[in-house]
Amino acid sequence: MQYILFLLRRAAHSILVLLGLSIIIFIISRVMPGDPARMALGPYATQEQVAALRQEMGLDLPLWTQYVRYMSNLVQGQFGKSLISERDVRLDLAHHLPATLELIMMTMFWVVVIGIPLGALSAVKKDTAFDNLTRGFSFTAVVIPGFLVGIGFQLLFGYWLDWFPITGRLSPGTVVTQKITGLYLIDALILRDWHLFFDALKHILLPSLALSMAGIGQVIRITRSSMLEIETQDHVQVVRSYGVPNLLVTFKYILKPAFIPTLNILGLLSASLLGNAFLVESVFSWPGVAKYGVNAMLQKDINGLVGVVLLIGLGFLLANLIVDMIIGLLDPRIRLKGEAE
Amino acid sequence: MTLTYKQLLEIKDLTVDFDRFGGKARVLNRVNLAVAKGEKVGVVGETGCGKSVTMKAVMNLLPTRRVTVGGSIFYKGRDLLTLDRFARRQITGKEVVMIFQDPMTSLNPVFTIGQQMEDIIGYNLAGAKRGLRLPKRLRQEAREQAARFLAAVKLADPERILNSYPFQLSGGMRQRVLIALALANQPDLIIADEPGTALDVTTQAQILELMDQLVQERGIALLMITHNLGVVRETTDRVYVMYAGTVVETAATDALFAEPLHPYTKGLLDSVPKLHGQGLSAGIEGSVPDYLQMNPGCRFYPRCPQALPKCEFEPPEPRSISENHMVSCHLIG
Numbered sequence: 001m002q003y004i005l006f007l008l009r010r011a012a013h014s015i016l017v018l019l020g021l022s023i024i025i026f027i028i029s030r031v032m033p034g035d036p037a038r039m040a041l042g043p044y045a046t047q048e049q050v051a052a053l054r055q056e057m058g059l060d061l062p063l064w065t066q067y068v069r070y071m072s073n074l075v076q077g078q079f080g081k082s083l084i085s086e087r088d089v090r091l092d093l094a095h096h097l098p099a100t101l102e103l104i105m106m107t108m109f110w111v112v113v114i115g116i117p118l119g120a121l122s123a124v125k126k127d128t129a130f131d132n133l134t135r136g137f138s139f140t141a142v143v144i145p146g147f148l149v150g151i152g153f154q155l156l157f158g159y160w161l162d163w164f165p166i167t168g169r170l171s172p173g174t175v176v177t178q179k180i181t182g183l184y185l186i187d188a189l190i191l192r193d194w195h196l197f198f199d200a201l202k203h204i205l206l207p208s209l210a211l212s213m214a215g216i217g218q219v220i221r222i223t224r225s226s227m228l229e230i231e232t233q234d235h236v237q238v239v240r241s242y243g244v245p246n247l248l249v250t251f252k253y254i255l256k257p258a259f260i261p262t263l264n265i266l267g268l269l270s271a272s273l274l275g276n277a278f279l280v281e282s283v284f285s286w287p288g289v290a291k292y293g294v295n296a297m298l299q300k301d302i303n304g305l306v307g308v309v310l311l312i313g314l315g316f317l318l319a320n321l322i323v324d325m326i327i328g329l330l331d332p333r334i335r336l337k338g339e340a341e
Numbered sequence: 342m343t344l345t346y347k348q349l350l351e352i353k354d355l356t357v358d359f360d361r362f363g364g365k366a367r368v369l370n371r372v373n374l375a376v377a378k379g380e381k382v383g384v385v386g387e388t389g390c391g392k393s394v395t396m397k398a399v400m401n402l403l404p405t406r407r408v409t410v411g412g413s414i415f416y417k418g419r420d421l422l423t424l425d426r427f428a429r430r431q432i433t434g435k436e437v438v439m440i441f442q443d444p445m446t447s448l449n450p451v452f453t454i455g456q457q458m459e460d461i462i463g464y465n466l467a468g469a470k471r472g473l474r475l476p477k478r479l480r481q482e483a484r485e486q487a488a489r490f491l492a493a494v495k496l497a498d499p500e501r502i503l504n505s506y507p508f509q510l511s512g513g514m515r516q517r518v519l520i521a522l523a524l525a526n527q528p529d530l531i532i533a534d535e536p537g538t539a540l541d542v543t544t545q546a547q548i549l550e551l552m553d554q555l556v557q558e559r560g561i562a563l564l565m566i567t568h569n570l571g572v573v574r575e576t577t578d579r580v581y582v583m584y585a586g587t588v589v590e591t592a593a594t595d596a597l598f599a600e601p602l603h604p605y606t607k608g609l610l611d612s613v614p615k616l617h618g619q620g621l622s623a624g625i626e627g628s629v630p631d632y633l634q635m636n637p638g639c640r641f642y643p644r645c646p647q648a649l650p651k652c653e654f655e656p657p658e659p660r661s662i663s664e665n666h667m668v669s670c671h672l673i674g
Binding site for chain 1 (some may be wrong): 400433443508538
């Protein structure tokens with residue numbers, strides 16, 4: 001019961017944040033220098049054409065009225081038409097989002113399955129050659145920007161070794177017979193189309209690994225250091241002093257509390273991944289939403305921009321809500337807050 | 342294997358060195374200490390004088406890297422330091438258990454009391470020190486035993502306690518849980534590291550009284566580390582006074598309080614505020630010295646009000662004053 005209340009509080013909090021975000025992005029999109037209508041129509045359009053578009057977009061109205069219109073559209077889930085593609089922004093997003101979602105999910109997968117075990121092992125084998133190697137790797141991984149790793153991977157695995165394709169989501173011959181989620185890996189699993197699955201996997205491997213490097217490095221470090229910190233705490237000494245097997249002490253009594261900082265990092269990571277995704281998407285010609293968003297920003301496509309920013313914000317809040325949910329499950333002090341004493 | 346032994350626990354010439362940046366620190370220097378069956382022994386001294394390190398050496402809780410342990414720790418006549426890891430775990434954690442200093446940090450915050458007690462008691466019941474999964478039957482048995490001992494330490498509603506997380510219990514309740522945990526393993530010796538110092542005075546008094554009574558009833562030997570002289574006087578039969586990693590004096594509790602011989606012991610007893618007499622007590626000037634730059638002679642020399650010239654270079658040997666009274670000081674004898 002307390003847990004559900006806790007989650008509801010978190011969700012309500014997220015909605016407030018989303019509201020704040022919508023206000024900020026409205027202000028930014030209106031005070032940005034440059035005229036969106038002029039940008040959309042190009043330098044050869046006449047003054048009248050520009051004025052007509054401004055009127056159509058409602059940019060000639062007072063700011064207050066614009067805001068009311070903007071909000072009422074948002075509440076109905078309307079973002080308007082993109083000034084670049086001239087399509088409904090929702091269609092654009094629906095078209096670009098699955099690619100990025102797939103990339104980020106794959107990236108998080110690597111971060112979790114590589115970062116956490118390496119960090120935990122590194123803590124268990126503290127000060128051994130393995131630990132030193134892992135730490136060296138994690139520092140390097142954090143420092144090198146993702147797009148550079150991407151280019152390195154393309155050179156090594158794509159150009160020299162020729163193991164993996166270096167651009168796009170699928171090979172030219174591969175077709176998706178039926179779009180279900182838009183995430184090709186998942187669609188392929190649902191359709192049991194193994195050719196599609198392995199082709200998509202081959203394409204996503206390099207970009208997702210390149211994008212995951214910084215996260216893996218961070219997660220190794222935080223998992224290692226929080227396990228070492230918990231290790232020295234009294235309660236671990238207590239279970240050790242009673243002769244509970246080492247393996248159980250490490251993987252139950254140390255790993256569970258040590259997991260909480262790692263989860264927090266994972267939540268924050270989901271935000272920075274979207275930023276880094278732009279560069280990696282560019283390097284690998286990945287048709288994702290991050291690239292779409294940056295184009296919208298550079299070309300003053302205010303409707304597209306609002307759509308992308310709110311979508312990313314929503315994704316970030318959802319990721320953190322999930323993290324909070326898991327932390328609540330792990331940590332009774334958060335889950336049962338208010339019940340104590 | 343049956344061995345004849347006089348003492349339950351006998352620590353002989355225990356030496357512990359820590360490798361520090363800048364040299365080896367001799368943290369324990371030839372410590373001798375014994376506890377007989379059912380006996381209650383106190384160890385007193387300032388913070389940082391090696392009390393806890395001695396107990397951790399017994400419990401095998403010292404880090405293995407950069408630490409050298411020398412001498413012997415006999416338990417029922419067997420030297421623990423010569424046993425392998427698994428043989429040693431049959432003793433420490435089962436026959437010898439330790440109650441830690443701070444009840445607020447001694448329980449894992451993300452597991453219920455029941456989960457922790459089941460694991461600890463269950464693995465001791467199983468006797469097997471490997472493997473990760475306890476059989477259901479053992480887990481059930483461990484839980485029943487846990488509930489019994491929670492009742493023994495006068496906690497109402499053991500079932501509720503077992504289902505609680507540590508943060509839902511008060512400090513005094515947590516301390517009781519830790520005592521129940523220690524008793525549940527049916528040990529022969531309990532090492533208590535300043536039990537209750539983190540609690541308020543009235544709770545501490547209740548806890549100490551309870552522990553004393555439970556230990557007495559079961560004939561368990563108690564080795565109590567503390568800097569509280571009042572506690573020592575009330576609960577123990579014999580006392581060891583430690584200073585900077587050495588035992589400076591040991592005697593029956595009454596004898597030590599009646600006639601302290603070592604200047605450090607005198608200072609320690611003097612530092613207790615008294616109801617009669619004027620002003621605050623004298624105490625001892627200074628603090629425990631740096632272990633990297635220890636005086637080669639008597640370790641108390643730099644702070645000793647009665648130091649002799651030879652104290653600076655010649656370490657004093659322990660000397661028997663009477664049957665139970667030993668002191669290491671050049672002033673005596």
